[in-house]
Structures are given as C-alpha cells and as structure tokens.
Amino acid sequence: MSRSLGLVGLPNAGKSTIFNALTSGASRVEAYPFCTIDPHRGVVAVPDGRLDRLAGLFPDKRRVPTTIEVVDIAGLVQGASQGEGLGNQFLADIRGVDAILHVVRCFEDLNVAHPAGTPDVRRDIEIVETELLLKDLETLQRRRERAAKVARTGDRPAKAELTVLERLVQEVAMGNPIRALALTEQERALLAELAPLTAKPVLYVANIGEEDARARLEEIRQFAEAHGAHWIPLMGRLEAEVAEAAEDAEEQAVLLSAWGLTESALIRLVRAAYELLGLVTFYTVEGPEVRAWTVPDGTAAPDAGAEIHTDFRSRFVLAEVMSLDQLLTAGSERALREAGRVARGGRDYVVRDGDVIHFICA
Ligand SMILES: Nc1nc2c(ncn2[C@@H]2O[C@H](COP(=O)(O)OP(=O)(O)OP(=O)(O)O)[C@@H](O)[C@H]2O)c(=O)[nH]1
Ligand SMILES: [Mg+2]
Known part of the structure; x- marks a missing residue:
C-alpha cells in the first residue's frame, strides 16, 4: 500500500505548485488507477537508483517502482477549525494522510496575496498549527464529555479513559502537539481511535522563489531544530516548470542542473519522508517483474x-x-x-x- 503525504499550509503558500512539481511529467504513474481520479491526489513513482541498477541485471523483466501518494489539501486559514474558509473538508483530507508536508511560504511576490499581509515564517507556521491543535482539542474535549458521563455511573474503564483524556486535553490546550508527547500504552491506544491531526509526523517545506531567502530559511531551521522536526528547502515554482517541460527523469535532471540543483524536489522529498516515517525498501525478482516495496523499519x-x-x-x-x-x-x-x-x-x-x-x- 502506498504511503500518503498531505501538502498543508496557508493559502498561496505554494502547495498546488509543489503538487505539480511532484506529480507532473516523469513522476506520474500512468498505470496507477488513482492517478486520474481526482486532481488533488496523485500517485507517483518513488525514484530509486537501486531499483534501476537491480533491473539492469534482468534486462527482460519489467521494472516496477514503489509508489507514494501526494495529496494537495486546501489552504488553511485562521478559524479553519471552526469552519472558516473551505471549512472542514481539509480535516478529512489531513486525517487520511500518513505525514504532513507543511509548506511555508518563503517567496516574496506582491502579486500573490498573503492572507496575513506579508510572509512571516514563524507566525505563518503557528497559524496553521494552531488550527490543527484547536481541532484536536475539540475532538478530545468531545470524547472527554462522553467519558465523564459514563464515568459518573461508576464505570471503571470510563474513569480510566477520563484520566487519560484530562492529561491530553491539558497538553493540547497548552499548545503541545500530540507528536511531541511521550505517550503511555493506554494513551496510544485511545489516540489510535481518535486519529488526532497533531499526532501526524510533519516535515516543514520551505518554498523559496528566485530571490534571496536566507533569512527566512534560517528562521525555519531554528524553528525546526527547536521542535525536533525535519525541514527541507525547495524552489516549488521552478521545480514545477521543469517537471512539466521535461519529457523524462533524465531531461529533468539536466534542466535542474542548469540551476545548480543536483536532485529533483521529488527525490529529496521522498527521501525526507521515508526518513520521517521510518520506512525501508526491499526488492523482489519474481515472474516478469523486478519490483520495489515499502515497509516500516x-x-x-x-x-x-x-x-x-x-x-x-x-x-x-x-x-x-x-x-x-x-x-x-x-x-x-x-x-x-x-x-x-x-x-x-x-x-x-x-x-x-x-x-x-x-x-x-x-
Ligand atoms: N513569485 C513566486 N510565486 C510563486 C512561487 N511559488 C508559487 N508561486 C505562485 O503563488 C501562487 C499560489 O501558489 P499555489 O501553488 O496555487 O498556492 P496554494 O498553496 O496551492 O494556495 P491555495 O490552494 O489557495 O491554498 C501561484 O500564482 C504560484 O504561481 C515562487 O517561488 N515565487
Ligand atoms: Mg492550491
């Protein structure tokens, strides 16, 4: 089963641009049935040099890469957790992904409106995370009310659940995402059921334009470091243009190298996502196929x-x-x-x- 990555961020941060960079041209898996279902979901072949070399030993076999799904999620505005903007659709989309790619706008462009005026890395990240936290708070509080009602009848499991929920509500209300908490077995079991948004692993993606973005990158670096998070910089618009213009991965590589880029956004993002999700790749050579597979480490x-x-x-x-x-x-x-x-x-x-x-x- 393919793992899925959801592009999350403020409106105009560049999510759709990055989605196009990742899913157009050479990276499309045409044979994959989901590819054409929905313009906001793409299934892409995971670029894998090892698979290519392995396939080289079996010239008459077909090379089948493993795949990863990318979901372009609607921009999230302040108040989104209360139904502002595109409302609650984004929640269902985020619940369905394995990891969040949090796109942070680092480019300047007066023609591209910013929902809060101008980009400000830290504030922009916080607007998005606050909405996710508020949504989790709501989920946890609702569950707490239910547990409290049952606990009043003297029900033991409900009392135990209530204790767990009290702590989780408190942490989230203080602004601590669930991914940052050390969880007990009991907490983990309850959360598996509730699927909170802030439990998903996150990778910050700094979307930079052609102008100097060093100051903003430094801010992201510091933010990510302070939160024990991973981040990567990429030039979304340039990557999208190159991916659309190139016929295949080789041509894409040549075009990118003219910009001093040695690897495509897809290669770098997939590598970072595999690390984030703790995934490994194994291979099979059976029947007519040389094939790559993904499993958790x-x-x-x-x-x-x-x-x-x-x-x-x-x-x-x-x-x-x-x-x-x-x-x-x-x-x-x-x-x-x-x-x-x-x-x-x-x-x-x-x-x-x-x-x-x-x-x-x-
Ligand atoms: N100048 C400049 N513009 C960019 C860059 N990246 C994206 N854009 C532009 O910013 C605008 C918004 O980009 P999108 O990718 O549509 O943003 P989004 O995050 O999908 O926005 P929503 O779907 O509204 O949430 C588009 O006009 C892009 O061409 C960049 O690096 N530099
Ligand atoms: Mg978009």
Whole structure:
C-alpha cells in the first residue's frame, strides 16, 4: 500500500505548485488507477537508483517502482477549525494522510496575496498549527464529555479513559502537539481511535522563489531544530516548470542542473519522508517483474510478504535474502548462491533496507 503525504499550509503558500512539481511529467504513474481520479491526489513513482541498477541485471523483466501518494489539501486559514474558509473538508483530507508536508511560504511576490499581509515564517507556521491543535482539542474535549458521563455511573474503564483524556486535553490546550508527547500504552491506544491531526509526523517545506531567502530559511531551521522536526528547502515554482517541460527523469535532471540543483524536489522529498516515517525498501525478482516495496523499519519477513499478497503471512515458510549491493557486485543471483551468500530468514527475520527477497511459501 502506498504511503500518503498531505501538502498543508496557508493559502498561496505554494502547495498546488509543489503538487505539480511532484506529480507532473516523469513522476506520474500512468498505470496507477488513482492517478486520474481526482486532481488533488496523485500517485507517483518513488525514484530509486537501486531499483534501476537491480533491473539492469534482468534486462527482460519489467521494472516496477514503489509508489507514494501526494495529496494537495486546501489552504488553511485562521478559524479553519471552526469552519472558516473551505471549512472542514481539509480535516478529512489531513486525517487520511500518513505525514504532513507543511509548506511555508518563503517567496516574496506582491502579486500573490498573503492572507496575513506579508510572509512571516514563524507566525505563518503557528497559524496553521494552531488550527490543527484547536481541532484536536475539540475532538478530545468531545470524547472527554462522553467519558465523564459514563464515568459518573461508576464505570471503571470510563474513569480510566477520563484520566487519560484530562492529561491530553491539558497538553493540547497548552499548545503541545500530540507528536511531541511521550505517550503511555493506554494513551496510544485511545489516540489510535481518535486519529488526532497533531499526532501526524510533519516535515516543514520551505518554498523559496528566485530571490534571496536566507533569512527566512534560517528562521525555519531554528524553528525546526527547536521542535525536533525535519525541514527541507525547495524552489516549488521552478521545480514545477521543469517537471512539466521535461519529457523524462533524465531531461529533468539536466534542466535542474542548469540551476545548480543536483536532485529533483521529488527525490529529496521522498527521501525526507521515508526518513520521517521510518520506512525501508526491499526488492523482489519474481515472474516478469523486478519490483520495489515499502515497509516500516522493523517489519518481520511474513508481514513484508503480506505487502505482496495477504496470503503470504500465513503461508510463509522462509525468506531467501540477498543484499542488493552483494548481488550487484556478484553480477548474478547464481554467482551469489555459489558463493554461499544467500541467507535464509525465518518468521522472525526482520527485513533490512536493500534486501532482495524470495518468499518461499507453503
Ligand atoms: N513569485 C513566486 N510565486 C510563486 C512561487 N511559488 C508559487 N508561486 C505562485 O503563488 C501562487 C499560489 O501558489 P499555489 O501553488 O496555487 O498556492 P496554494 O498553496 O496551492 O494556495 P491555495 O490552494 O489557495 O491554498 C501561484 O500564482 C504560484 O504561481 C515562487 O517561488 N515565487
Ligand atoms: Mg492550491
């Protein structure tokens, strides 16, 4: 299943521009059915040099990259949590994503209105986060009222839930996002049900124009550091123009290099998002395909197999595991086998980034 990233931010921060940079041209996965469903959702192929090199060993097989979904979410204004602007639609959109790409406007342009006059990194970030916090506060308070009512009847679980909710309401009311809290098992279980917005991991994306943005980047850097968060700068409009003009990834790379950019926004964002979400990539060579798959770091082999087919979890017998680097050096699977470098993993084998796996199933 593809992971999804939601572009969130103030109106005119450049979310749709960045969406276009990520989903147009070479990065589109045309065969993917969701690609055309909705102009605000795109499924893109994850650029992966290792997959390309692996596929080079199997010239008659099709290369199938793993995918990631990007969602262009409507701009969020002050009061959005109370239904201002486009109201509550953005909430449903944010609830559905695995991580938030918080787009922060760093470009100057008098022709592009800013909802608060002029860009101010810290204030702009805070407007957006405050709305998310207010929405979570509302969710938690509503649940607290319900728990309080049941607790008055002497119900033990409701009393325990009420205690948990009291603390969470207090933290969120003080402006602490849920992702910043150290949670107990009990809190975690309750939150899994409530799916609060501020529990989602966030990556700050500084959208810079062609003018000097050093002062704003420094502010973002400091903000992110103080909050233990990741951030990346990118030139959204330039990247969108290049992605639209280029026929394929190679041409895109050539055009970007003229601007001194060595990697596309997509490559950099995907890498940052994988790190943020703790994801690893493993590979399979089966039938007509050489294919990349994404799983959370720490996934055991039967669960990784279930990405391919749900049956694989129960039918799992063993995993034959090769390291992609060793396979590339050996030049063929056969050479690697003869050198005795194909490992066998049981049900408790934990998949590592860069594994090439044959799943042996009953
Ligand atoms: N000058 C300049 N304009 C930019 C840059 N990036 C985006 N824009 C322009 O800013 C305007 C708003 O960009 P969008 O990408 O539509 O912004 P958005 O965040 O999707 O806005 P909403 O959908 O209204 O929330 C467009 O006219 C873009 O062309 C930039 O780096 N420099
Ligand atoms: Mg937009």
